[in-house]
Amino acid sequence: MVQLPHSGMHLLSMKTVLKIIMVLAAFTAGTVVYAQSPDGHRFDVRISASGSPLTASNFFVDGPRRWGDIAFLESPSLAKIYGEGHGVTRTTGAFGVGFDWSAARWFSLSLDVDVALLWNERFDSVTGKSKGNHTAAAFYLLPRLKFFYINRGHFRLYSSLGLGAVKYSGFDKLRPDQTFRPCLQISPLGVEYGGRVFGFLEAGAGNMFSGLQGGIGYRF
Amino acid sequence: MKKILFILAAVIGLSACTVDDSKENPRTSDALRWFCADLVNKTVVNSVHSLIGLQKDGKDINAEGFNMAATYYDDRLTPVFTRLEQDRWRADAKSSTIEFSVVITRKEGPEGRDSWTCRDAQAILREDSEYAAIMNSEGEILFDWKSSQYISSISYELVQTGRYRITTYRGGAGVDECAMIYTDGKGVLNILN
Numbered sequence: 224m225v226q227l228p229h230s231g232m233h234l235l236s237m238k239t240v241l242k243i244i245m246v247l248a249a250f251t252a253g254t255v256v257y258a259q260s261p262d263g264h265r266f267d268v269r270i271s272a273s274g275s276p277l278t279a280s281n282f283f284v285d286g287p288r289r290w291g292d293i294a295f296l297e298s299p300s301l302a303k304i305y306g307e308g309h310g311v312t313r314t315t316g317a318f319g320v321g322f323d324w325s326a327a328r329w330f331s332l333s334l335d336v337d338v339a340l341l342w343n344e345r346f347d348s349v350t351g352k353s354k355g356n357h358t359a360a361a362f363y364l365l366p367r368l369k370f371f372y373i374n375r376g377h378f379r380l381y382s383s384l385g386l387g388a389v390k391y392s393g394f395d396k397l398r399p400d401q402t403f404r405p406c407l408q409i410s411p412l413g414v415e416y417g418g419r420v421f422g423f424l425e426a427g428a429g430n431m432f433s434g435l436q437g438g439i440g441y442r443f
Numbered sequence: 444m445k446k447i448l449f450i451l452a453a454v455i456g457l458s459a460c461t462v463d464d465s466k467e468n469p470r471t472s473d474a475l476r477w478f479c480a481d482l483v484n485k486t487v488v489n490s491v492h493s494l495i496g497l498q499k500d501g502k503d504i505n506a507e508g509f510n511m512a513a514t515y516y517d518d519r520l521t522p523v524f525t526r527l528e529q530d531r532w533r534a535d536a537k538s539s540t541i542e543f544s545v546v547i548t549r550k551e552g553p554e555g556r557d558s559w560t561c562r563d564a565q566a567i568l569r570e571d572s573e574y575a576a577i578m579n580s581e582g583e584i585l586f587d588w589k590s591s592q593y594i595s596s597i598s599y600e601l602v603q604t605g606r607y608r609i610t611t612y613r614g615g616a617g618v619d620e621c622a623m624i625y626t627d628g629k630g631v632l633n634i635l636n
């Protein structure tokens with residue numbers, strides 16, 4: 224029998240992700256030497272906005288795909304053919320808050336909590352009548368490691384690596400057991416500028432955003 | 444500070460305008476063609492190939508009282524073959540979603556390449572209480588062998604020529620009326636509504 228493969232694959236189980244996060248945290252705690260940033264501030268809090276959450280957008284529109292889907296495609300069901308169609312998908316991008324702890328002059332640990340809203344118009348594929356907007360949200364919890372190449376005065380240049388989790392809510396293309404997933408975010412280049420109040424802009428790719436993230440922060 | 448605020452405003456503005464501009468209307472002629480061809484394949488084509496499979500396996504399909512279930516082509520549906528008379532059978536199949544029947548006749552051909560004719564094919568597909576489709580053959584559906592010449596060999600493929608009418612329903616009301624027309628195995632869908 225021709226069967227569509229099970230599409231609920233998780234690359235890593237949540238237990239594995241949490242283990243990796245704990246190992247990374249233990250590793251950094253054991254190796255870094257505590258030091259304050261040059262201006263004596265150890266913590267900062269940030270608000271941020273970022274570009275397109277492509278992963279969430281794909282899940283919102285298509286649901287998860289995996290290798291083998293194309294080879295085992297079944298003909299569409301009538302429920303699919305005469306189900307809902309959708310218009311363009313819009314998103315706010317991920318926005319939220321972050322907390323940083325400067326563990327060393329060259330290194331800090333941070334935790335980002337973000338949310339991205341997505342919506343599109345749904346319509347009846349037979350009558351063409353609008354059925355209103357469908358809205359969903361993705362909630363991100365992202366611990367990050369930030370490595371500073373330059374940390375001098377008001378100017379800082381850094382890279383960051385984040386590994387956390389995301390909860391998709393209202394994504395009708397995801398089964399309930401597919402809505403909690405690992406989240407990876409890499410930002411090869413980021414810039415911070417300012418004193419106690421600073422702005423930042425970083426370029427990155429991952430599950431939370433692809434493109435730019437920027438924001439404003441307060442150091443204390 | 445002004446520069447920072449400017450950059451922040453630009454970033455927020457850009458991200459708020461982010462758009463995934465893919466649109467989807469799943470009711471396309473391609474989707475309907477795929478659906479109709481699949482319905483024909485798992486019912487009529489499956490029945491003809493399965494009867495040929497039984498014959499190739501040495502079953503005496505012309506024996507008096509012959510009655511056997513078999514599928515050699517698509518195991519989503521298993522037809523039950525009943526001999527009606529010499530070289531004439533009826534295939535019936537029922538699954539959780541499909542009820543199907545067809546009458547198949549055989550005409551002997553050279554080197555075991557018999558031709559097969561289907562009449563009165565009817566399939567009712569019910570996906571759930573909401574969606575359904577009814578397929579009927581119009582006239583005869585002829586399955587015959589199409590040859591392809593290669594450098595050192597000739598290959599034969601059993602292909603169908605004929606016409607089916609398929610009507611789809613949603614909530615009891617007809618939605619699309621389609622004609623699936625096969626010529627030497629190539630299927631073309633005409634949407635009649």
